[in-house]
Amino acid sequence: LDVGRVAVNGASGDFLRGDFAERILNRLAQAGLPPSVLEVEVTETVFLSQKARNVETILQKLSRAGITIALDDFGTGYASLTHLKQFPVDTIKIDRSFISRLGGPASEDSVIVDAVVDLARKLGITSVAEGIETATQASMLKARGCDVGQGYFFGHPMPADQVSELLKAGGIASESGL
Numbered sequence: 001l002d003v004g005r006v007a008v009n010g011a012s013g014d015f016l017r018g019d020f021a022e023r024i025l026n027r028l029a030q031a032g033l034p035p036s037v038l039e040v041e042v043t044e045t046v047f048l049s050q051k052a053r054n055v056e057t058i059l060q061k062l063s064r065a066g067i068t069i070a071l072d073d074f075g076t077g078y079a080s081l082t083h084l085k086q087f088p089v090d091t092i093k094i095d096r097s098f099i100s101r102l103g104g105p106a107s108e109d110s111v112i113v114d115a116v117v118d119l120a121r122k123l124g125i126t127s128v129a130e131g132i133e134t135a136t137q138a139s140m141l142k143a144r145g146c147d148v149g150q151g152y153f154f155g156h157p158m159p160a161d162q163v164s165e166l167l168k169a170g171g172i173a174s175e176s177g178l
Helices: 012-016 020-031 052-065 082-086 108-123 135-144 160-168
Strands: 006-010 038-043 068-074 091-094 126-129 148-150 175-177
Touching: 012 052, 020 038, 020 052, 038 052, 052 068, 091 108, 108 126, 108 135, 135 148
Parallel strands: 006 038, 038 068, 068 091, 091 126, 126 148
Antiparallel strands: 148 175
8 A cells, every 4th residue: 555655753862873874774674665655854953953963964864865854843943044955855844833823814924934935945845834724724825835735634643444444545645735
């Protein structure tokens, strides 16, 4: 059953050991899966950790192997735009705190979302809006050129035994192209 790409969070502790990339690549090989089926999501705080050089080396190795690297919760931490150049970022995930207020009164959130989507497009990076809960939000993000959306609007968590049936039936996924 083709489920597309699966995303996992890479926490600061995962990068403390120098063999994080090797462990992931070995597990994929043992399972007979290509690296392209995996996305490692990293928050801005991981970039700022004491082991930042180690993080860069590990992410470069994962990226070269074909694993997608996503910068998660973009806009909520202390990361510099320099990190978009320094690290192999394929995807920017716009934090749900900016998405949740779309569709309401005009706010800075709309301006921030526009800027992040435009930045991603110009850098050749995929933009993902997290936390989409309404058709209005999905429509606004599509109009802004956001590449992918995820959130309850597209689907809710469910027991694992129901996922394969939903996918076979062509049902709603938790992440969708906009």
